[in-house]
Amino acid sequence: MNITLRVNGESHDLDLDPRVSLLDALRHHLHLTGTKKGCDHGQCGACTVLLNGRRINACLTLACMHDGDDITTIEGIGADGLTPLQQAFIEHDGFQCGYCTPGQICSAVGMAEELRQGWPSHVTDDLTADPELTRDEIAERMSGNLCRCSCYPGIVNAIRQSLGEQA
Amino acid sequence: MTVAKPLPHDAALLHVTGQARYVDDIPAPVGTLHLAFGLSAVAHGRITGMDLDAVRAAPGVVAVLTAEDLPFANDVSPGAHDEPLLADGTVHYVGQPIFLVVAETHLAARKAARLGRITYEELPALLTIDQALAADSRFESGPRIWSRGDAAAAIAIAPRMIEGTMEIGGQEHFYLEGQAAFALPQENGDVVVQSSTQHPTEIQHKVAEALGLPMSGVRVEVRRMGGGFGGKESQGNALAVACAVAARATGRPCKMRYDRDDDMVITGKRHDFRISYRVGYDDQGRVQGIEFLHLVRCGWAMDLSLPVADRAMLHADNAYFLPHVRIESHRLRTNTQSATAFRGFGGPQGIVAVERVMDHIAHTLNRDPLEVRQANFYAPDGSQSTPYGMRVTDSIIGDLAARLAETSDYHARRRAVAEWNATNPVLKKGIALTPVKFGISFTLSHLNQAGALVHVYQDGSIHLNHGGTEMGQGLFQKVAQVAAAGFGVDISRVRISATDTGKVPNTSATAASSGSDLNGMAVKAAVDTIRQRLAEMLAQEHQCAPADVHFADDRVTVGGADYTFEEVIHRAYTQRISLSATGFYKTPDLSWDRIKGQGRPFFYFAYGAAVSEVVLDTLTGESRILRTDILHDVGASLNPALDIGQVEGGFVQGAGWLTTEELVWDDKGRLRTHAPSTYKIPACGDRPRVFNVALWDGPNRADTIYKSKAVGEPPFMHGISVLMALSDAVAACGPDYPALDGPATAERLLRAVRRQVGHEL
Numbered sequence: 068m069n070i071t072l073r074v075n076g077e078s079h080d081l082d083l084d085p086r087v088s089l090l091d092a093l094r095h096h097l098h099l100t101g102t103k104k105g106c107d108h109g110q111c112g113a114c115t116v117l118l119n120g121r122r123i124n125a126c127l128t129l130a131c132m133h134d135g136d137d138i139t140t141i142e143g144i145g146a147d148g149l150t151p152l153q154q155a156f157i158e159h160d161g162f163q164c165g166y167c168t169p170g171q172i173c174s175a176v177g178m179a180e181e182l183r184q185g186w187p188s189h190v191t192d193d194l195t196a197d198p199e200l201t202r203d204e205i206a207e208r209m210s211g212n213l214c215r216c217s218c219y220p221g222i223v224n225a226i227r228q229s230l231g232e233q234a
Numbered sequence: 235m236t237v238a239k240p241l242p243h244d245a246a247l248l249h250v251t252g253q254a255r256y257v258d259d260i261p262a263p264v265g266t267l268h269l270a271f272g273l274s275a276v277a278h279g280r281i282t283g284m285d286l287d288a289v290r291a292a293p294g295v296v297a298v299l300t301a302e303d304l305p306f307a308n309d310v311s312p313g314a315h316d317e318p319l320l321a322d323g324t325v326h327y328v329g330q331p332i333f334l335v336v337a338e339t340h341l342a343a344r345k346a347a348r349l350g351r352i353t354y355e356e357l358p359a360l361l362t363i364d365q366a367l368a369a370d371s372r373f374e375s376g377p378r379i380w381s382r383g384d385a386a387a388a389i390a391i392a393p394r395m396i397e398g399t400m401e402i403g404g405q406e407h408f409y410l411e412g413q414a415a416f417a418l419p420q421e422n423g424d425v426v427v428q429s430s431t432q433h434p435t436e437i438q439h440k441v442a443e444a445l446g447l448p449m450s451g452v453r454v455e456v457r458r459m460g461g462g463f464g465g466k467e468s469q470g471n472a473l474a475v476a477c478a479v480a481a482r483a484t485g486r487p488c489k490m491r492y493d494r495d496d497d498m499v500i501t502g503k504r505h506d507f508r509i510s511y512r513v514g515y516d517d518q519g520r521v522q523g524i525e526f527l528h529l530v531r532c533g534w535a536m537d538l539s540l541p542v543a544d545r546a547m548l549h550a551d552n553a554y555f556l557p558h559v560r561i562e563s564h565r566l567r568t569n570t571q572s573a574t575a576f577r578g579f580g581g582p583q584g585i586v587a588v589e590r591v592m593d594h595i596a597h598t599l600n601r602d603p604l605e606v607r608q609a610n611f612y613a614p615d616g617s618q619s620t621p622y623g624m625r626v627t628d629s630i631i632g633d634l635a636a637r638l639a640e641t642s643d644y645h646a647r648r649r650a651v652a653e654w655n656a657t658n659p660v661l662k663k664g665i666a667l668t669p670v671k672f673g674i675s676f677t678l679s680h681l682n683q684a685g686a687l688v689h690v691y692q693d694g695s696i697h698l699n700h701g702g703t704e705m706g707q708g709l710f711q712k713v714a715q716v717a718a719a720g721f722g723v724d725i726s727r728v729r730i731s732a733t734d735t736g737k738v739p740n741t742s743a744t745a746a747s748s749g750s751d752l753n754g755m756a757v758k759a760a761v762d763t764i765r766q767r768l769a770e771m772l773a774q775e776h777q778c779a780p781a782d783v784h785f786a787d788d789r790v791t792v793g794g795a796d797y798t799f800e801e802v803i804h805r806a807y808t809q810r811i812s813l814s815a816t817g818f819y820k821t822p823d824l825s826w827d828r829i830k831g832q833g834r835p836f837f838y839f840a841y842g843a844a845v846s847e848v849v850l851d852t853l854t855g856e857s858r859i860l861r862t863d864i865l866h867d868v869g870a871s872l873n874p875a876l877d878i879g880q881v882e883g884g885f886v887q888g889a890g891w892l893t894t895e896e897l898v899w900d901d902k903g904r905l906r907t908h909a910p911s912t913y914k915i916p917a918c919g920d921r922p923r924v925f926n927v928a929l930w931d932g933p934n935r936a937d938t939i940y941k942s943k944a945v946g947e948p949p950f951m952h953g954i955s956v957l958m959a960l961s962d963a964v965a966a967c968g969p970d971y972p973a974l975d976g977p978a979t980a981e982r983l984l985r986a987v988r989r990q991v992g993h994e995l
Contacts, residue, residue, distance in 0.1 A: 100259035101252020103460070105410045106494040110910035113410055141252030153250040157242050160879045164706025165249030166410040166460030172250060190919075203923070210917040213910065215410050215461050216706050217886030218879060219921040 070134040074099065075143030085131045089123075090114045092130035093140060101141035101169045105213070112212030115170035115177070116140050122177025124211075141169035144176065152176065155225035163216035171212050175226050178208045182230070200230055236718040236725050237940050240875030244704070244711040244730050245458065256460050257414040257430045258491050266416075267296055269476050269490035270343035272333040272350040273499065274325035277361065277569040277903030279354035281323055281332070288349040289335060294342030297483055299334040304479060307443040310471035312436060314536040317572065319444070319475050325354065326534035327569050328903045329499035331472065336480045336488065344493065359569040361903050363508050363529045366566035373536050373565040380547055380831025382621050383558035388523025392514025396598055399511075400590050401975040402583050404531075405504035405576055405891045406907070408915050409705075411460020413470050413501065414491040417441075417477035424451040425478050430459045431470040432703050433743035438735045440471045441478040449735075452478075457732035462705035463887070464575030467743045468537055469501040498908040502574030503897060505542055506531045509587040519595045519606035523558035526550050526587060530565050530580075533572035539565050541677055542573070542580035544828055548835065549584035551621055552951075553631040553671040554592070554610040559621045561831075569903055575745060577887065578950045581672055586892070586954050586976060589668050593958050597971045602648065603958070604639065604667045608632065612671070624834045628935045631669050634865055635843045639667060641928070642845040642863035651847065655966040663860070664963030665847040668955040672948040673836035674747055675821055677828065681742040682821035682837075684752035688717065688760040690813040694800035696721065696728045701741030702753035703733045707946055708876035709749040715872060716754045716939060720761030722785030723799055738816075747840075747944035750872060752819055754939035760817025767811050768802055822937075838936035840943045842866035844885065844952035846922070850963040855984030857960055859889065861924035864952050869934030869943035881927050881949040888953020890916040892976040893960075967991055 072079050074097060081096055090107070093099045093116070102125055105113030109127035116125045117139040145153045152175055155161070162168040182204075187194045190207045198204055205223050214222065248254035272289070289298050301308050301322040311317035321332045333350060337343035360366045389395055415437075416428040425445065429437045434454040442449045454474075459466055473490045480488040492500060510527040528546055532539035547561045592610065596603035612618050616627035639645065644667055651663045676682050686700040698717050704710045714728045721727075735741070742752070768790070769780035776782075776793045783792040790802045797805075806813060826835035844864045850857045864885060868877045894914040898906045907913040933941035957978055964972035964983065968990025975982060 098261065100255070103256075103411070104258070105412075106910050108494065108909055108911060111410060111494075145251055149247075149250065156250045157246045160242060160875050162243065162246075162249050162706070163708070163879055163883060164410065164459060164461040165243070165245060165254050166256065166706075168249045169252040203919075206918040206921065210919040213408075213410065213915060213917055215408050215463070215887070215915060216879075217883040217890075217916060217921070219886065219916075219918045220882050220925055221879065222918065223921075 068131055070131050072130065072133060072138060073136065074138045075140060083130050085129065087130050088126050089128045089130045089133060090125035093125060099140050099142050103166055103169060105167065112174060113167050113170040115174040115212060117173055117177055120180060122174050141173060144172060152225065152229040155229040159221040159225040159228065160218060161221040161225040162218050167212060167214045171214065171222055174209060174212045179230055200227060202227070236715040237872050238870065239715065239873065241711060241715065241725060241873060242875065243708055244714060254458065256411050256458060257416055257428050260416065260428060262416070262489055263487050266487040266489055267336050267338065267480065267484060268340040268343045269480055269488055270335045270347040271331035272335065272347045274321065274328055274330040274332055275352070276325060276354050276356055277328050277359035278357040279325055280357065281321065281325065281352060282355050283353040285351035286333060289346045292342065292346035292349055294338040295335060295346045296338065297336040297480065299336070299479065299483065304444065305482065306446040309443065310440055310475050311535060312468040312537060317535040319472055327571055329571065331500065334476050334480065336484060340491065359903050361568055361570060361899060363531050363566055366568045367529065367564065371567045373532060373539060373567055377562050377564045378547065379560065379562045380622060381560040385523040385525045385558045385560040388558035389512055389514030389525065392522040393516050394598065395512065395514045396594055397512040398594055398973055400509050400587055402507040402509065402586055403977050404506040404573065404897050405895050406498055406897060406913055407463045407465030407503065407576060409459065409461030409463060409465055412492045412494055412497040413466065413473050415470060415473035415477045416487065416489040417474070417481040418487045419481045419485060423447065425481060427452065427454045427474050427478060429454055429456055429470050429474045430466055431456055432459070432462045432466045432705060432745055433468065434703065434733050434735050435741045436468065436743065437470060437474045440475050444475045444479055445482055453734065453736040455732050455734045456703045459703065459705040463577045464579065464745065465501060467575040467745050469574055495908045499905055502533060502537060502572045504576035505539065505573040505580065505583065507546065507583040511587060511591050513591055513595065515595055517599065518609050519599055519601060520609050521554065521556055524556050524591065526561045528561065528563040530563065531568050531573065532565050533568055533570045535572040537572045537574050539573060542575065544677055546580035546584035547831065548622060548673055548677065549581040550588055552585045552588045553612060553669040554588060555612050555618045556621055561621065570899060578947045579746065581947065582888065582951050585670065585951050586957065589954050589958060593961055594971055597965060604644065607669060608635065623832045624836065626839065628838055630867060630930070630932065631671055631841050634841055634867060634930055635667065635669050638843045638845060638863060638865040641865070644845055647847060660852055662850045662852055662963040662966045663847065664850065664959040664961065664966065665845065666955050666958030666962055667843060667845045668958055669843045670948055670951040671839045671841050672951065674751065674838055674840055674944045675824055675836045676742065676746045676748060677826060677835045679824045679826055682748065682752065682824060683742065684756040684819050685738040685741065686753060686756035686760045686817040687737045688757065688764060688815055688817065690764060690803055692804060692807050694727065694803045697731060698728050698757065699731045699734060699737045700753040700757050701733065701738045702749040703744040705744065707749065707880060708873060709744065709753065711876065712750045712872045713753050713757050717757050717761050720758055720765060721799070723788050747946035747948065749946065750942065751938050751944050755819035756817040758817065758939060759819060760815045763815035763817065764813060768806055771806055771809060771811055772802065838934060840867055840948040842948055842952060844955040846955035846959045848956060848959040848963055850960060850983060852967055852987045855980035855987065857983060859922040859956055862922040862955065863926045865928050865930055866949055867930040867943060868945045869938065870941040871929055872940060872942045874929060877929060877945050878927050880945045882925065884949030885952040886916050886921055888950040889956040892953055892957040893978055896977050896979050964990060
């Protein structure tokens with residue numbers, strides 16, 4: 068079927084089998100290989116992209132469901148110079164093998180927006196107050212993005228630093 | 235100097251922008267075909283019929299290959315020739331590849347692979363250690379036995395004796411990038427292979443055998459892996475060979491990538507062990523005599539099981555002097571995935587058992603386990619030797635553990651834990667300090683060699699290549715730092731290139747933590763050769779000794795003259811001096827007899843210690859790591875940022891192995907934990923709440939590259955501190971020794987707590 072995906076600000080007209088996942092549409096049809104396939108089951112987070120600003124596992128959604136949606140992949144983040152978040156990932160060694168990194172960064176961007184909107188998490192004590200930017204909050208909110216090299220300390224520090232800069 | 239600087243990973247900018255390419259990201263030529271295996275559904279059986287008509291007729295299928303279609307060797311084993319690419323009449327585990335589908339798309343290949351109709355005559359399957367032992371199903375003719383002194387006699391006369399058994403689970407690598415390979419046919423039947431492998435030379439070797447080519451007809455390239463952890467030392471062979479064979483059959487480029495579930499079902503994992511011990515000791519907890527029995531579940535093929543089981547034996551002592559010792563190791567063949575290399579390579583299993591022994595001894599004496607450990611540490615004076623007769627001349631474990639106990643406030647926190655446990659009936663805390671001493675070198679001594687290739691171009695830019703592979707550990711950056719330091723130039727001048735069997739031949743796997751030690755030295759040798767040529771050129775011009783020519787800060791000075799690096803390179807070029815060199819290194823002073831269990835298998839030891847504090851919910855079995863402090867010995871660090879990353883990551887992975895990562899096979903031999911939905915690796919929220927990692931500040935006493943030490947595997951063993959802390963928490967629930975097995979899942983912990991309070995679940 069014919070759909071239009073708006074990816075990183077650019078519109079793409081695609082003729083896709085309705086069963087093609089958004090992840091495969093990005094990787095195989097648009098050749099945007101920055102978004103990684105880790106488990107293809109929505110459990111590792113390597114394929115995290117932003118869908119109209121919200122983070123989503125691209126392997127768990129069909130491309131045809133997103134006709135006209137705005138999708139941001141890692142290729143669309145920092146295209147005009149590194150963002151403070153990306154810079155902080157480098158400074159804090161937020162990766163080793165790097166395979167989860169695009170997903171971590173997209174996820175962190177989405178998470179920052181959730182925080183800004185005051186969404187509580189599983190570890191938030193007060194559901195009505197704005198959540199605090201603690202390590203536990205960040206860790207809980209980033210637990211959908213696995214890193215087998217276990218660079219979690221660096222990832223948490225990088226996110227804290229970048230959010231602190233924006234705050 | 236660029237060494238010792240905390241520079242970020244070499245591909246940092248590529249990683250954060252999504253530009254770093256892994257095998258499946260390399261743009262494939264038009265016409266590339268995709269591969270999938272049809273897998274065995276039974277654990278052991280003779281194939282009586284294979285109806286692949288529906289597979290061949292499936293949309294997009296170009297070819298279907300079985301064992302009979304393979305032109306040359308049908309073998310992807312790393313040495314024993316017991317691992318066919320495609321089953322040749324008999325299947326040995328659920329998930330064994332039987333046929334190969336070649337199709338226009340990845341999905342078409344996978345769908346078609348499900349359409350094969352295989353009939354089997356099922357044979358009895360040996361799935362467990364007990365079944366294999368009863369059937370005497372094993373590798374090697376009998377157990378390996380190494381001993382020193384008379385352990386049985388020493389135990390008999392010791393004031394005290396205990397015995398016990400520990401089950402130690404396996405571990406799925408879960409490299410985030412699954413196995414992948416890509417083969418591009420060349421003229422004259424040659425082939426170029428891109429592979430996600432730690433061992434390009436072995437891929438080259440196996441592909442050459444499978445195509446009937448000399449190794450010179452196969453070139454293998456590896457830019458990076460999305461994690462390896464040992465799981466890409468031999469387990470990538472099947473994909474690369476399948477691609478090469480399919481490319482030969484079809485004349486088209488072929489790519490293969492395992493889906494995650496297939497990856498977990500097909501490939502080998504860490505060996506699970508059952509270790510029994512009998513130990514005699516005195517009232518201070520000092521070991522007088524000890525016996526270990528290692529039962530190792532190796533799976534269906536030999537793979538690397540012998541050196542893995544050997545390394546478990548080699549680490550049965552960990553950091554402790556065992557005066558009379560006997561270690562017996564059975565390498566059992568079962569109808570399960572062929573267990574393979576995994577960070578630590580058997581060492582963690584050997585070490586966790588002796589840590590259990592120390593913990594158990596301390597419990598019987600009602601002493602702080604740290605005191606018992608300290609009473610048994612190798613002396614710093616070099617007077618003691620390991621069970622295999624290697625003198626321990628570099629032991630810093632006593633000082634290191636003492637410093638960690640101080641910086642982590644261990645003793646005060648241990649008292650605080652006791653006070654907490656006295657007043658809190660539901661949440662129990664535990665704390666433990668565990669050491670590690672890890673032997674560095676491949677135990678197959680001839681593997682301890684490496685090569686490098688360095689070019690300096692006319693413009694002063696430097697092209698660097700060596701035999702090691704990059705899997706995230708930061709090897710490429712460390713080695714580039716060595717090259718930059720050698721030329722006295724900025725790191726930006728050094729271009730790191732993909733590992734390539736066409737540039738550096740006959741390489742060993744990037745394994746055994748040896749990457750920087752071996753390849754760093756080889757690169758230094760190549761750089762020294764070129765630098766010496768440059769120095770001799772300038773020395774002749776300035777009528778001085780080559781040693782008076784200095785390379786620093788991107789400049790070269792000699793006498794009163796001061797040149798830019800580019801000027802010197804240009805001058806050398808016009809004077810027709812070669813600006814390219816190979817480098818070679820072999821680790822000195824190794825000798826090892828693995829049958830006798832005697833010799834000097836290691837160049838040196840790496841040390842470290844960790845303190846973990848945990849809290850356990852005795853009503854649910856859930857636990858958390860509250861705080862971990864690690865002090866780790868990397869000698870004089872080549873790059874402290876990368877080394878700390880290795881230490882942190884190793885610890886978390888080790889803690890995962892011993893807590894949440896549980897592999898479950900059913901009674902048909904099917905792996906039921908074949909996806910992250912059922913197999914739990916640590917997530918961000920599972921890291922310690924407080925996590926302090928520091929590096930020991932002494933240089934390596936052995937003559938290694940800039941006096942650094944290997945770092946890949948040793949920190950993995952720090953995860954053992956979590957298991958021992960959990961044991962401490964369970965011990966607070968009742969009078970008995972908890973005897974916790976690994977992994978200490980919530981279910982296991984809850985059962986252990988219930989046993990302590992007298993309510994078996």
